[in-house]
Amino acid sequence: MALAYDYKDVHFLPTAQRNGDPVCALFRMGVTMAFAKDEEVYGQDEEADLIYRVLEGGVRTTRVMADGRRQIGDFYLAGDIFGLETGPRHRFSAEAVRDSVILVVKASILRSAGGELERLGWEATRRELERAQEHVLLLGRKTACERVASFLKDLSDKCGGVPVVDLPMGRQDIADYLGLTIETVSRMLSQLQSGRIVSFCATRQFRVVNAEALARLADQAQ
Amino acid sequence: MALAYDYKDVHFLPTAQRNGDPVCALFRMGVTMAFAKDEEVYGQDEEADLIYRVLEGGVRTTRVMADGRRQIGDFYLAGDIFGLETGPRHRFSAEAVRDSVILVVKASILRSAGGELERLGWEATRRELERAQEHVLLLGRKTACERVASFLKDLSDKCGGVPVVDLPMGRQDIADYLGLTIETVSRMLSQLQSGRIVSFCATRQFRVVNAEALARLADQAQ
DNA sequence: CGCTTTATTGAGGGCGGTCAAAGAGCGTGG
DNA sequence: CCACGCTCTTTGACCGCCCTCAATAAAGCG
Numbered sequence: 001m002a003l004a005y006d007y008k009d010v011h012f013l014p015t016a017q018r019n020g021d022p023v024c025a026l027f028r029m030g031v032t033m034a035f036a037k038d039e040e041v042y043g044q045d046e047e048a049d050l051i052y053r054v055l056e057g058g059v060r061t062t063r064v065m066a067d068g069r070r071q072i073g074d075f076y077l078a079g080d081i082f083g084l085e086t087g088p089r090h091r092f093s094a095e096a097v098r099d100s101v102i103l104v105v106k107a108s109i110l111r112s113a114g115g116e117l118e119r120l121g122w123e124a125t126r127r128e129l130e131r132a133q134e135h136v137l138l139l140g141r142k143t144a145c146e147r148v149a150s151f152l153k154d155l156s157d158k159c160g161g162v163p164v165v166d167l168p169m170g171r172q173d174i175a176d177y178l179g180l181t182i183e184t185v186s187r188m189l190s191q192l193q194s195g196r197i198v199s200f201c202a203t204r205q206f207r208v209v210n211a212e213a214l215a216r217l218a219d220q221a222q
Numbered sequence: 223m224a225l226a227y228d229y230k231d232v233h234f235l236p237t238a239q240r241n242g243d244p245v246c247a248l249f250r251m252g253v254t255m256a257f258a259k260d261e262e263v264y265g266q267d268e269e270a271d272l273i274y275r276v277l278e279g280g281v282r283t284t285r286v287m288a289d290g291r292r293q294i295g296d297f298y299l300a301g302d303i304f305g306l307e308t309g310p311r312h313r314f315s316a317e318a319v320r321d322s323v324i325l326v327v328k329a330s331i332l333r334s335a336g337g338e339l340e341r342l343g344w345e346a347t348r349r350e351l352e353r354a355q356e357h358v359l360l361l362g363r364k365t366a367c368e369r370v371a372s373f374l375k376d377l378s379d380k381c382g383g384v385p386v387v388d389l390p391m392g393r394q395d396i397a398d399y400l401g402l403t404i405e406t407v408s409r410m411l412s413q414l415q416s417g418r419i420v421s422f423c424a425t426r427q428f429r430v431v432n433a434e435a436l437a438r439l440a441d442q443a444q
Numbered sequence: 445c446g447c448t449t450t451a452t453t454g455a456g457g458g459c460g461g462t463c464a465a466a467g468a469g470c471g472t473g474g
Numbered sequence: 475c476c477a478c479g480c481t482c483t484t485t486g487a488c489c490g491c492c493c494t495c496a497a498t499a500a501a502g503c504g
Contacts, residue, residue: 063355063359065359065363065442066442067442069363069442070363071358071359071362071363073355073358087348087349087352091352091355092355118340118341118344119340121344122340122343122344122347125344125347125348125351126309126347127309128351129347129350129351129354130309130313132351132354132355132357132358133285133295133313133314133354135354135358136293136295136354136357136358136361137285137287137293139358139361139362139401140293140361140398140400140401141287141291141292141293141401143491143492144491144492170450170451171450171451171452172450172451176362178362179361179362179363180492180493181492181493181494182450182451182452183451183452183453183492183493183494183495184491184492184493185451186451186452186453187452187453187492189451189452190452190453202501203450203451203500203501220287220288220289220291365459365460366459366460392482392483393482393483393484394482402460402461403460403461403462404482404483404484405460405461405462405463405483405484405485406459406460406461408483408484408485409460409484409485411483411484412484412485424469425468425469425482425483
């Protein structure tokens with residue numbers, strides 16, 4: 001079960017995100033909660049009256065079809081905001097991909113604030129939209145290999161210059177994000193590794209060996 | 223080439239959309255332009271300082287990969303607003319799917335307005351996001367048949383109760399929207415027709431014969 | 445160290461893609 | 475009005491990428 005922490009836990013955030021950041025100011029009004037791996041943060045069709053920020057761990061938003069087919073909308077890692085992507089009700093559910101700590105704040109604060117905060121909400125929604133549009137291109141027109149390459153590159157870029165990137169999520173989550181099966185993901189990872197493009201030091205840790213080749217595979221799109 | 227019309231051409235809009243609609247009030251400040259089939263409304267990476275509303279015809283937003291693979295982000299028909307889906311620059315280009323008339327207004331009016339208009343911009347962005355998320359589910363987890371069924375149902379729903387729905391776009395556009403080839407789209411349309419689910423009276427005109435079966439195919443997702 | 449979960453690898457099959465040709469729709473001009 | 479040519483669509487035959495099913499291997503965890 002999720003445990004409520006004191007709001008002072010905001011100090012979990014990297015320093016760069018604490019100073020002079022209106023988003024951070026907003027979340028100082030929130031409450032910190034812990035979620036176990038696979039625990040639901042919010043459910044599909046639930047009321048969307050809270051917004052969230054990942055402090056530790058990671059979150060996925062998912063949509064499940066009647067027969068069990070699953071699509072992951074996006075992943076959110078430390079520092080990311082999620083939950084404001086919809087109208088009055090969530091159209092995806094959100095779950096922790098592993099044990100996570102999450103800041104929660106009332107969405108009404110954003111929506112009714114006006115001025116800077118409201119523009120911030122719009123900005124965040126717009127970023128979500130841009131990510132969704134990239135996702136559409138990936139799912140509509142990229143091959144399995146390109147999808148996996150795009151995924152690794154995105155994650156690597158996000159972690160900005162870290163030599164070894166770690167994957168917070170399992171292979172099944174990656175597959176459900178990329179519109180593939182777990183076997184195909186595994187095969188493509190092996191293929192990228194044997195092609196000396198990436199190198200896995202552990203199941204969930206890799207380093208980019210040939211960044212240019214990775215980018216070429218990922219970014220055929222202009 | 224696009225021709226500028228007088229702003230009074232706002233009367234092209236259906237009556238229901240003219241009275242007491244702040245969006246309409248906004249667009250009264252705009253200019254009407256005509257675009258020929260396949261003519262570009264705006265290009266990828268162009269500055270996004272205008273927003274648009276379709277009066278007649280239809281528009282597609284597209285993204286083309288380096289090797290020519292094409293993905294259509296969405297279609298916009300009479301009454302729809304588009305162009306505000308991005309940050310400072312467009313990430314998709316927009317083209318008329320056939321001869322079209324489009325209202326154009328400065329985006330800065332929306333962005334800097336504050337209050338109701340700004341919230342309107344946010345709402346519109348959020349609707350775009352929801353459509354993009356549905357699109358992600360479709361591309362990631364639906365079969366070719368389900369994709370085509372979803373497409374026809376969406377269009378039919380949008381035209382709300384019209385007995386005969388017409389497709390403003392060609393098969394290639396449908397294929398590029400659904401992440402399929404033109405041949406597969408054609409085959410699935412034939413299949414849906416021989417299954418007595420829809421019926422094409424012309425290449426670009428169909429009626430829904432078995433709405434329940436169509437919905438079952440389209441909406442396996444809850 | 446044994447048990448469970450997760451990931452990898454292989455063999456084979458099917459859905460959708462590719463290539464090719466025929467057919468339908470449509471504007472133009474005789 | 476029909477003939478012609480162009481584009482768009484449909485249909486068929488075949489192929490390949492990715493999925494399915496199955497077995498093995500590795501990792502996590504008590």
